[in-house]
Each structure stands twice: as C-alpha cells, then as structure tokens.
Amino acid sequence: MHSPSPDAPILFFDSGLGGLSVLAPTRALLPAAPIVYAADYAGLPYGEKSEAELAARVPALLGRLVERYQPRLVVVACNTASTIALTHIRAALDLPIVGTVPAIKPAAELTKSGVIGVLGTEATVRQPYVDDLSAKFAVGKTVLRHGSPGLVTGAEAKLNGGMIDPAVVARAIAGLRDQPGGEAMDVIVLACTHFPLLLDELQAAAGPHVRLIDGAEGIARRTAALTEGQAWPATATPGIAVFTRSDDRPPPPLATLAPYGIDRIELI
Structure with missing residues (x-):
C-alpha cells in the first residue's frame, strides 16, 4: 500500500x-x-x-x-x-x-462486584455484537443494558450552550440500577460517543462508587x-x-x- x-x-x-x-x-x-x-x-x-x-x-x-x-x-x-x-x-x-465498540472488556477487568452497566442508544444495546462482547470478555459477570436516546439530545444541546434536564440523566442511570442486581453495579460503559460529553452529569447521578469508562x-x-x-x-x-x-x-x-x-x- x-x-x-x-x-x-x-x-x-x-x-x-x-x-x-x-x-x-x-x-x-x-x-x-x-x-x-x-x-x-x-x-x-x-x-x-x-x-x-x-x-x-x-x-x-x-x-x-x-x-x-x-x-x-x-x-x-x-x-x-x-x-x-x-x-x-x-x-x-x-x-x-x-x-x-462498547468497552466491555476493560469494564470486566475493572469491576469488583461483577455487575457492569452498558449505557448506549436503543439500537446499540440490542445488538448481537454486544452479546458477543459480553460472552467473550465478561464471562461470569452480570451485564445490564439500557438505551437512552434522551442523552444524545442532551449532549447535543449541552455542546451548543444549552441546558440538559437533570431528570433525563437520572432516568438513564436508573434504567440500569433498577434492573435486578443493578444496586451492585460498579462500572458503567458509556457505549455512545455522545455520552462522555455528559460525563460530569452522569457521574453525579451514578455516584462516586461507580466508574464510568468509554473507548475513546x-x-x-x-x-x-x-x-x-x-x-x-x-x-x-x-x-x-x-x-x-x-x-x-x-x-x-x-x-x-x-x-x-x-x-x-x-x-x-
């Protein structure tokens, strides 16, 4: 070449x-x-x-x-x-x-509780690709998923100088935490490149004991x-x-x- x-x-x-x-x-x-x-x-x-x-x-x-x-x-x-x-x-x-692709491999290496959250768009979290990553790299771990289109809209608004509704962020985290086993979640994969633009807001909602990671x-x-x-x-x-x-x-x-x-x- x-x-x-x-x-x-x-x-x-x-x-x-x-x-x-x-x-x-x-x-x-x-x-x-x-x-x-x-x-x-x-x-x-x-x-x-x-x-x-x-x-x-x-x-x-x-x-x-x-x-x-x-x-x-x-x-x-x-x-x-x-x-x-x-x-x-x-x-x-x-x-x-x-x-x-979602950073499930590093998340599986970081978790102490064995419970990982994957926060992405609705289309991403339903993909067989996520199943394959979980089966390959997170054996024995619980992988929770939640799709939050509101975070995409919020990230676009924030970057353009607008405000993001804290309730949108709270609902996104609750969408993971309210699932069975979610109270033990200690790592969340930000499986949408928009979501790191809301890192401060997401971290505040998740709490200091939860690690947020992405693949950038x-x-x-x-x-x-x-x-x-x-x-x-x-x-x-x-x-x-x-x-x-x-x-x-x-x-x-x-x-x-x-x-x-x-x-x-x-x-x-």
Missing part, C-alpha cells in the same frame, strides 16, 4: 457531535494530523433507526465523503454505526477503518498505531467539519467546534 500524502486527513464520522469525544484524544496524540469531522445531521438520531436503514445509509454516505476528502483512514466514531454497519463499511471502502483513548491509540511512520504536514492545520443538510437541525456555531481544532464548516 502506498504511503498517503502528508495532507491526507483522518476522517471522523458520527451521527452528530458525539465523535468529538473521540477526536479530542486523537488530536492529543497526533497534533499535526489534518482532520475532517463529518456529522450526519440529516440522519440524527441513529439510535432510533432500523439496522437495515443504517447498514445502507452509513456505507453510502462514507463513500461520498471518502471520494470528496480522500482520507488516509476513517474513524467511525459512533457505537451504533459501528455495531450495525462496520462489516458493510469495510466491504465498501478500500482503506483502514477504525470502529467504536483506545481508539486514539489504535489510530496512531495505524498511521505510525506516515508523513504529516510540517505544521498543524485547522480541521474541517462537514454536516449533512437538515431542515430541522442547523450546524452548530463554529465557536462550538473551535476547541477541537476546527475552523471551517461545510454542508453536503
């Missing part, structure tokens, strides 16, 4: 702004990497869509983005898209793909490993954010994205 151009970006893809929680640690490891951050606002929220719809939509949209921006690597910074469509994406695109740092390390030895621009360049057009949801203000090294917004 030929070495990519130094200007070839890393393409991050999510339904919305949640993937910024993955972009941040990746930029810390690869500060000179050109970045294209793509959010499918026309399709948000993914957690309420069918598997068939996402398996068709995501590879097709990524194909357009890859053709337009010619990235060296794609990070699917979305648990729902990854657990449903990752096989389809890899079949459609001839370049390295890094997916995002691991994704950043994997991305760095796959691009090791590749050339980058001599100096860091500002990133681009790309949004699919939505009549109901305009792109966020540039000020929201600037802390992540993005200085331009495009619509497709």
Whole structure:
C-alpha cells in the first residue's frame, strides 16, 4: 500500500457531535494530523433507526465523503454505526477503518462486584455484537443494558450552550440500577460517543462508587498505531467539519467546534 500524502486527513464520522469525544484524544496524540469531522445531521438520531436503514445509509454516505476528502483512514466514531454497519463499511471502502465498540472488556477487568452497566442508544444495546462482547470478555459477570436516546439530545444541546434536564440523566442511570442486581453495579460503559460529553452529569447521578469508562483513548491509540511512520504536514492545520443538510437541525456555531481544532464548516 502506498504511503498517503502528508495532507491526507483522518476522517471522523458520527451521527452528530458525539465523535468529538473521540477526536479530542486523537488530536492529543497526533497534533499535526489534518482532520475532517463529518456529522450526519440529516440522519440524527441513529439510535432510533432500523439496522437495515443504517447498514445502507452509513456505507453510502462514507463513500461520498471518502471520494470528496480522500482520507488516509476513517474513524467511525459512533457505537451504533459501528455495531450495525462496520462489516458493510469495510466491504465498501478500500482503506483502514477504525470502529467504536462498547468497552466491555476493560469494564470486566475493572469491576469488583461483577455487575457492569452498558449505557448506549436503543439500537446499540440490542445488538448481537454486544452479546458477543459480553460472552467473550465478561464471562461470569452480570451485564445490564439500557438505551437512552434522551442523552444524545442532551449532549447535543449541552455542546451548543444549552441546558440538559437533570431528570433525563437520572432516568438513564436508573434504567440500569433498577434492573435486578443493578444496586451492585460498579462500572458503567458509556457505549455512545455522545455520552462522555455528559460525563460530569452522569457521574453525579451514578455516584462516586461507580466508574464510568468509554473507548475513546483506545481508539486514539489504535489510530496512531495505524498511521505510525506516515508523513504529516510540517505544521498543524485547522480541521474541517462537514454536516449533512437538515431542515430541522442547523450546524452548530463554529465557536462550538473551535476547541477541537476546527475552523471551517461545510454542508453536503
């Protein structure tokens, strides 16, 4: 495989702004990497869509983005898209793909009580992929699941300067804790990239004895490993954010994205 151009970006893809929680640690490891951050606002929220719809939509949209921006690597910074469509994406695109899956393995290693919570979108928590991860890495553990679409909406609102209803966060935690055995839960996997954007709120609701974890740092390390030895621009360049057009949801203000090294917004 030929070495990519130094200007070839890393393409991050999510339904919305949640993937910024993955972009941040990746930029810390690869500060000179050109970045294209793509959010499918026309399709948000993914957690309420069918598997068939996402398996068709995501590879097709990524194909357009890859053709337009010619990235060296794609990070699917979305648990729902990854657990449903990752096989389809890899079949459609001839370049390295890094997916995002629930961090059940590290959760199983951390738990003392043997009870783990998996908090994601409704689509993610029902996937056989989660069953497979639990069977492989959490043998003998109790894995509780709860889907909370309200947290996606809340994270988008918070990042745009709005307020999140504390009751939404409380209900999400209660959705795990009120299940049989939930009172012993001591680790919660944040299985949606939007949810780390609400880390403070979720931690306050879960309590200090519960550890919240996600896979963003691991994704950043994997991305760095796959691009090791590749050339980058001599100096860091500002990133681009790309949004699919939505009549109901305009792109966020540039000020929201600037802390992540993005200085331009495009619509497709």
